[in-house]
Amino acid sequence: xxxxxxxxxxxxxxxxxxxxxxxxxxxxxxxxxxxxxxxxxxxxxxxxxxxxxxxxxxxxxxxxxxxxxxxxxxxxxxxxxxxxxxxxxxxxxxxxxxxxxxxxxxxxxxxxxxxxxxxxxxxxxxxxxxxxxxxxxxxxxxxxxxxxxxxxxxxxxxxxxxxxxxxxxxxxxxxxxxxxxxxxxxxxxxxxxxxxxxxxxxxxxxxxxxxxxxxxxxxxxxxxxxxxxxxxxxxxxxxxxxxxxxxxxxxxxxxxxxxxxxxxxxxxxxxxxxxxxxxxxxxx
Amino acid sequence: xxxxxxxxxxxxxxxxxxxxxxxxxxxxxxxxxxxxxxxxxxxxxxxxxxxxxxxxxxxxxxxxxxxxxxxxxxxxxxxxxxxxxxxxxxxxxxxxxxxxxxxxxxxxxxxxxxxxxxxxxxxxxxxxxxxxxxxxxxxxxxxxxxxxxxxxxxxxxxxxxxxxxxxxxxxxxxxxxxxxxxxxxxxxxxxxxxxxxxxxxxxxxxxxxxxxxxxxxxxxxxxxxxxxxxxxxxxxxxxxxxxxxxxxxxxxxxxxxxxxxxxxxxxxxxxxxxxxxxxxxxxxxxxxxxxxxxxxxxxxxxxxxxxxxxxxx
Numbered sequence: 001x002x003x004x005x006x007x008x009x010x011x012x013x014x015x016x017x018x019x020x021x022x023x024x025x026x027x028x029x030x031x032x033x034x035x036x037x038x039x040x041x042x043x044x045x046x047x048x049x050x051x052x053x054x055x056x057x058x059x060x061x062x063x064x065x066x067x068x069x070x071x072x073x074x075x076x077x078x079x080x081x082x083x084x085x086x087x088x089x090x091x092x093x094x095x096x097x098x099x100x101x102x103x104x105x106x107x108x109x110x111x112x113x114x115x116x117x118x119x120x121x122x123x124x125x126x127x128x129x130x131x132x133x134x135x136x137x138x139x140x141x142x143x144x145x146x147x148x149x150x151x152x153x154x155x156x157x158x159x160x161x162x163x164x165x166x167x168x169x170x171x172x173x174x175x176x177x178x179x180x181x182x183x184x185x186x187x188x189x190x191x192x193x194x195x196x197x198x199x200x201x202x203x204x205x206x207x208x209x210x211x212x213x214x215x216x217x218x219x220x221x222x223x224x225x226x227x228x229x230x231x232x233x234x235x236x237x238x239x240x241x242x243x244x245x246x247x248x249x250x251x252x253x254x255x256x257x258x259x260x261x262x263x264x265x266x267x268x269x270x271x272x273x274x275x276x277x278x279x280x281x282x283x284x
Numbered sequence: 285x286x287x288x289x290x291x292x293x294x295x296x297x298x299x300x301x302x303x304x305x306x307x308x309x310x311x312x313x314x315x316x317x318x319x320x321x322x323x324x325x326x327x328x329x330x331x332x333x334x335x336x337x338x339x340x341x342x343x344x345x346x347x348x349x350x351x352x353x354x355x356x357x358x359x360x361x362x363x364x365x366x367x368x369x370x371x372x373x374x375x376x377x378x379x380x381x382x383x384x385x386x387x388x389x390x391x392x393x394x395x396x397x398x399x400x401x402x403x404x405x406x407x408x409x410x411x412x413x414x415x416x417x418x419x420x421x422x423x424x425x426x427x428x429x430x431x432x433x434x435x436x437x438x439x440x441x442x443x444x445x446x447x448x449x450x451x452x453x454x455x456x457x458x459x460x461x462x463x464x465x466x467x468x469x470x471x472x473x474x475x476x477x478x479x480x481x482x483x484x485x486x487x488x489x490x491x492x493x494x495x496x497x498x499x500x501x502x503x504x505x506x507x508x509x510x511x512x513x514x515x516x517x518x519x520x521x522x523x524x525x526x527x528x529x530x531x532x533x534x535x536x537x538x539x540x541x542x543x544x545x546x547x548x549x550x551x552x553x554x555x556x557x558x559x560x561x562x563x564x565x566x567x568x569x570x571x572x573x574x575x576x577x578x579x580x581x582x583x584x585x586x587x588x589x590x591x592x593x594x595x596x597x
Contacts, residue, residue: 125305128577130576240432258432
């Protein structure tokens with residue numbers, strides 16, 4: 001527990017804001033994004049798919065806050081509805097590698113020997129190739145689309161979690177509580193999941209926060225290149241891709257969705273940074 | 285001598301990665317649904333052409349023999365023909381490689397020029413206003429999506445202010461460097477942010493070491509201690525991180541070349557994926573893998589120069 005000694009000699013707990021302002025700011029941004037993703041209809045009544053021939057390429061105004069695109073679709077509503085898609089893709093890309101990568105790291109670190117050697121050699125190979133090139137190569141085989149994009153991100157995304165968890169397990173394995181659990185005759189599975197995992201998972205959780213930023217960015221990049229989500233989807237990268245040809249005349253189509261993506265990404269980064277600050281403070 | 289042994293050892297260690305890379309590229313087209321020959325030569329290929337291709341690549345033989353035939357064709361630098369461009373993939377790659385390599389080199393130089401001084405400054409001014417400012421800048425740099433940064437730099441400095449050329453590759457070397465300035469900066473912003481954070485933390489750690497205090501006690505000047513003792517040691521972990529960043533910037537050329545309409549390997553790969561030109565996809569992925577292995581080797585050599593202890597292990 002972090003405390004502060006006040007001028008009168010009294011002791012009081014530090015608030016979360018004092019301990020880590022970036023954590024609080026990150027939490028606020030992420031909470032707003034989640035709210036928008038869950039209740040888009042509260043913010044806009046416009047249909048993100050409805051085109052209007054009379055309102056093509058209009059700049060931001062009272063009626064269309066973010067302007068309209070070349071099909072006359074309302075960009076505010078597309079960006080708002082896109083929040084759900086981008087957040088789901090970000091979470092979806094992280095969730096599966098988080099679980100499988102962490103489990104592999106747990107197994108590699110706990111058993112060591114041959115199992116560890118095999119897992120780590122496979123990991124080395126994955127580390128040697130550029131992330132984006134591998135994702136694109138996999139999308140080349142599977143074909144574009146949201147589902148295949150997710151699969152490609154799962155195949156390349158697990159390795160960081162494995163590395164992180166493995167190195168922590170190697171330390172935790174030597175500790176007294178694991179030794180005593182062994183002496184009690186508990187099974188390997190029970191020791192790994194009940195005793196080691198809760199003590200090593202925090203580093204993976206911190207990494208996941210920054211990983212979401214990277215996953216959202218990569219997914220949006222692929223959609224921007226036209227090999228991610230289906231082109232009509234109101235996903236931020238896909239919206240920017242649609243506005244690419246009009247960048248000189250209709251800047252709002254490219255500028256606004258990207259700025260929203262940047263702010264949400266910044267929120268997750270601050271959340272991750274704040275979490276790791278707190279953890280470091282607690283261990284020292 | 286030890287250094288030479290070390291380099292040879294690193295080259296030998298790369299061979300398995302190279303073999304697995306070739307295997308992956310080989311497997312790439314075989315995972316495709318449907319007939320491999322049709323996938324590579326396109327739907328419009330005539331039956332006799334398809335049959336000749338199957339014969340040449342041994343597609344009727346066992347998968348093991350197919351792999352041997354594939355490796356043999358690699359040794360001859362025969363990567364097949366592009367259905368989209370109607371030319372050998374090897375020729376196509378050779379003409380595109382220059383743009384991508386120069387772009388990545390410039391981006392790397394910018395990353396170092398931005399990242400090292402700012403990271404060092406942030407570290408020696410720990411928790412002061414300078415440090416806070418640089419750290420917020422770096423955190424923002426990490427969160428900005430690269431493709432959007434590229435578009436914004438082009439819109440602001442290329443289209444509105446006209447400070448930099450966005451006309452692409454150009455004719456002379458000066459044109460090349462001018463045309464690649466904004467694309468390289470786009471990639472460098474993210475990478476420099478990563479480097480800043482890392483250098484800062486290393487500098488903070490190294491400054492607390494006894495040998496730094498000792499160097500000061502010997503009466504060495506601040507600059508000398510800063511460069512020879514603090515920065516050199518703080519850079520060792522950064523060298524690994526930089527090599528990871530270079531590899532990822534190489535991958536990033538896929539996006540940046542698309543934004544700035546540069547005819548490099550990244551744009552080639554994306555175009556090939558969209559038009560299902562699989563011989564080019566295979567060739568480009570393999571070329572990327574080779575460049576990555578070369579970068580890894582260079583990093584290892586740089587490593588042993590920075591820290592002679594490593595070569596002795």
